[in-house]
Amino acid sequence: MSDTIRITIDQTTVQAAAGSTILQAAREAGISIPTICYHDHCTANGLCRICVVEVEGARTLQPACVVQIRDGMVIHTRSERVIRSRRTIFELLASTVDLSESPEIQAMIHEYHADVYRYPDAETRLPAVIDDNPMYIRDYAKCILCWRCVQVCAEDAQYTYAINFSGRGYETQISTFYEIPMPESTCVFCGQCVGVCPTGALKPKRQWLLEMGYTPDEIMNLTRSQRQRRKRREEISANPS
Amino acid sequence: MSELDLSPLLHRLESYHSQGRTALLPALHDAQQLYGYIPKPAAEAIAQALNVPLAEVFGVIEFYSLFYSQPVGKTVIHICNDPACALAGSETLFKQIRFHQEASPADSPQSALTIEMAPCLGLCEHAPAALVQGQPIARADRQTWQDLVSGKGERPSSVLGGTVSILTANCGLGHTVELSEYLDLGGYQALRKALRTPPRQIIEEIKAAGLVGRGGAAFPTGLKWEAAADAPSEVKYVVCNADEAEPGTFKDRVLMEDDPHSILEGMLIAGYAIGAQKGYIYIRGEYWFPYQAMKNAVEEAREAGFLGSNILDTEFNFEIEIRRGAGAYICGEETALFESIEGKRGFPRLKPPFPTTQGLFGKPTVINNVETLANVPVIIRKGASHYRKLGTEKSPGSKLFCLSGDVVRPGLYEVPFGIPFHHLLFDLAGGVRPGHHFQAALFGGAAGAFATTDHLNVRLTFEDLKEAGLPLGSGVITVFDETRDLRDICLRLARFFAEESCGKCYPCQMGTQRQFEIMERIVRGEIHKEDWERLQDVGWTMTDSSLCGLGQTAASAILSAMKHFPHLFQTV
Numbered sequence A: 001m002s003d004t005i006r007i008t009i010d011q012t013t014v015q016a017a018a019g020s021t022i023l024q025a026a027r028e029a030g031i032s033i034p035t036i037c038y039h040d041h042c043t044a045n046g047l048c049r050i051c052v053v054e055v056e057g058a059r060t061l062q063p064a065c066v067v068q069i070r071d072g073m074v075i076h077t078r079s080e081r082v083i084r085s086r087r088t089i090f091e092l093l094a095s096t097v098d099l100s101e102s103p104e105i106q107a108m109i110h111e112y113h114a115d116v117y118r119y120p121d122a123e124t125r126l127p128a129v130i131d132d133n134p135m136y137i138r139d140y141a142k143c144i145l146c147w148r149c150v151q152v153c154a155e156d157a158q159y160t161y162a163i164n165f166s167g168r169g170y171e172t173q174i175s176t177f178y179e180i181p182m183p184e185s186t187c188v189f190c191g192q193c194v195g196v197c198p199t200g201a202l203k204p205k206r207q208w209l210l211e212m213g214y215t216p217d218e219i220m221n222l223t224r225s226q227r228q229r230r231k232r233r234e235e236i237s238a239n240p241s
Numbered sequence B: 001m002s003e004l005d006l007s008p009l010l011h012r013l014e015s016y017h018s019q020g021r022t023a024l025l026p027a028l029h030d031a032q033q034l035y036g037y038i039p040k041p042a043a044e045a046i047a048q049a050l051n052v053p054l055a056e057v058f059g060v061i062e063f064y065s066l067f068y069s070q071p072v073g074k075t076v077i078h079i080c081n082d083p084a085c086a087l088a089g090s091e092t093l094f095k096q097i098r099f100h101q102e103a104s105p106a107d108s109p110q111s112a113l114t115i116e117m118a119p120c121l122g123l124c125e126h127a128p129a130a131l132v133q134g135q136p137i138a139r140a141d142r143q144t145w146q147d148l149v150s151g152k153g154e155r156p157s158s159v160l161g162g163t164v165s166i167l168t169a170n171c172g173l174g175h176t177v178e179l180s181e182y183l184d185l186g187g188y189q190a191l192r193k194a195l196r197t198p199p200r201q202i203i204e205e206i207k208a209a210g211l212v213g214r215g216g217a218a219f220p221t222g223l224k225w226e227a228a229a230d231a232p233s234e235v236k237y238v239v240c241n242a243d244e245a246e247p248g249t250f251k252d253r254v255l256m257e258d259d260p261h262s263i264l265e266g267m268l269i270a271g272y273a274i275g276a277q278k279g280y281i282y283i284r285g286e287y288w289f290p291y292q293a294m295k296n297a298v299e300e301a302r303e304a305g306f307l308g309s310n311i312l313d314t315e316f317n318f319e320i321e322i323r324r325g326a327g328a329y330i331c332g333e334e335t336a337l338f339e340s341i342e343g344k345r346g347f348p349r350l351k352p353p354f355p356t357t358q359g360l361f362g363k364p365t366v367i368n369n370v371e372t373l374a375n376v377p378v379i380i381r382k383g384a385s386h387y388r389k390l391g392t393e394k395s396p397g398s399k400l401f402c403l404s405g406d407v408v409r410p411g412l413y414e415v416p417f418g419i420p421f422h423h424l425l426f427d428l429a430g431g432v433r434p435g436h437h438f439q440a441a442l443f444g445g446a447a448g449a450f451a452t453t454d455h456l457n458v459r460l461t462f463e464d465l466k467e468a469g470l471p472l473g474s475g476v477i478t479v480f481d482e483t484r485d486l487r488d489i490c491l492r493l494a495r496f497f498a499e500e501s502c503g504k505c506y507p508c509q510m511g512t513q514r515q516f517e518i519m520e521r522i523v524r525g526e527i528h529k530e531d532w533e534r535l536q537d538v539g540w541t542m543t544d545s546s547l548c549g550l551g552q553t554a555a556s557a558i559l560s561a562m563k564h565f566p567h568l569f570q571t572v
């Protein structure tokens, strides 16, 4: 069994482990490819397409995070086509979503000279903050639809299935069943979704309130009644009679 | 909310219980039919019966535009808003209905209407077209509005033309060809012959015939079958793609309504050739009559022993199930279609793996377009060399073209591959509407490109069109005379893609929206000099980097309009 194969990345021929993705092979070779949706612990779905590279012989650009290398593959990670796509995707994202708490994406936007004001007609997504439970808030104006929260809530970790999508296309939003409040859903408040959210769209309630200028004492008072409601609900489901 | 009687739904759910999640769309259709929309308790009952998480049931309801999670009017009217119908005045029709509705007293039946603009309904030769409670209405502008809202009106018939009738031999008779008539016309002879032939030889015959897929991607059918036949698996599937939602396309509708058994026969032969035991037909939710015709045909075939076990006294067993879509163009994309049959949101999958190795339910699957399958009995009955007598070396056989727009006789034309475009347009379809002349034609639908007067001599084959930079696609040709503003057409196409993007990948999810916004402003007459570069960047990024064919072609028509008619997009 031959474990390594030869590929050419940006004019350099390298050996790489068979079965690895272009992204992994490039990293091994010290070439960095930007990523947004990719996460080591989540199923890769090839959503953001920021990682696209040009593979000779392929009609379209290829997402490096999911495409596996083949022997003799010739890859260009910074061709004109690649740069145009990446810059445009950054500009699309910046005109759609509030990226103010996504420093990593902002740094990449800067690196690619993307113009965040490129699309003056853009209808940005501005849903109101959802504050329906004592543990975390959901500010989907900051959501980049990376799907991580949906995936960790389902098969990637928790098997709780509290959230999925509403709408489709540009109107897509992460949502509970018929948009019910989180405490009425199957959510167990494990906090995994908050942990993987890269943009501050999901945020611990305490942090959110602190950012809004509340003192820790005020926060205790604000969230007490919600915590009590939740506790009652849990007691009821433990003794349904 | 008043008490909802769940018992009729629960009764229907009993029969779905053993199927699990794959019965989700059928169950949601049932709920919607019973209650007019899908009330939350109904969704909960469905989730429980099929063992699907609640949030995912909601996700599915929200994905499909024909499913409503909130109450809607007693009567739902869809008016087509895509190019062919727009040319025929659909926008005025829409406004008139709205006006009448708003002028009606609050307690009148008219106030209980929900009126929506819809994407192409596959009735383009009968423009402007409408659906009233799912029932198609041809030439909706000729109905009084009272008739229209009560669902009275002309039922669309088939309008056929062309120089040969091979695929359409049994079409246009004014009725659906049922089993007995189909048999009299030589039907199921090809199946008889196939079942006496080794499966590999069938595949060789299809390869020798040079049959190429008619669903848009132009993939060689024989190679596809061979790959699925070679894939090691006990369980395999044949899927008939009858989602037909490419704006301007209506050929599969006519084939299904007029000659459903020819499609079943094609599926049966495909199933035998690749070693499948089961087939699915996925029909778009807007196609009520085609669904009924296919459903009856499946029942007839089952009763007569053409479906089931030991078909025609052989070892071959095959069953067919029909699934209805629910308003999502993306579900015509093969992997999104599988997801939909599996009871999920219609998100396309990453490829590889390809359907021939991991398709429906993860099993090797052949998915073919309706028209592709209709070619199969023709090839098997008379042999590949006979089939090749028509057409060209690289494009053998005949092709169905859907002509609509500013043409004297819109309709479905069957012609041999290789005739020049002007012959089809002027000699067969009567040319451009009287008093006007040809400006452009959209080839291949929304995902297509514009042809200009320079293209009138192009021969209609895969190879000639490719060289001319025109997609044959599914055979759509929408014609525009010199009075039409192509920017308005581009705006409609941009809206179509913005509505139909599934939202999975970023370039298409946001690019289709930006493209639409820019086109909206351009059509208002406010062109910025930066728009050219904006449209080019968004367009090429979608083309280069989108996950599936929808995004990859979402800018195709606009980029071609910019190439052929640059002044339309520039400041004066």
Ligand SMILES: Cc1cc2nc3c(=O)[nH]c(=O)nc-3n(C[C@H](O)[C@H](O)[C@H](O)COP(=O)(O)O)c2cc1C
Pocket: B212, B213, B214, B215, B216, B217, B218, B219, B221, B241, B242, B243, B244, B245, B246, B329, B330, B331, B332, B333, B334, B335, B367, B368, B369, B370, B372, B373, B548, B549, B550
């Ligand atoms: C967005 C999109 C929509 C499509 N819609 C259809 C359709 O309605 N009918 C169809 O047969 N193929 C459609 N296709 C093509 C299918 O993915 C697939 O290639 C086809 O069903 C294969 O059949 P064929 O080889 O017989 O052409 C669509 C593709 C894309 C990307």
Ligand code: SF4
Pocket: A142, A143, A144, A145, A146, A147, A148, A149, A150, A174, A193, A196, A197, A198, A199, A201, A202
């Ligand atoms: S809420 Fe956060 S984790 Fe979830 S999809 Fe949006 S950005 Fe990703």
Ligand code: SF4
Pocket: B330, B348, B500, B501, B502, B503, B504, B505, B506, B508, B509, B546, B547, B548, B549, B550, B551, B552
């Ligand atoms: S290209 Fe469009 S339709 Fe296809 S996966 Fe991406 S968002 Fe969905």
Ligand code: FES
Pocket: A034, A035, A036, A037, A038, A045, A046, A047, A048, A049, A050, A051, A052, A063, A064, A065, A066
């Ligand atoms: S990182 Fe590869 S598609 Fe998002």
Ligand code: FES
Pocket: B080, B081, B082, B083, B084, B085, B086, B119, B120, B121, B122, B123, B124, B127, B129, B247, B248, B249
């Ligand atoms: S039915 Fe209106 S454009 Fe096709």
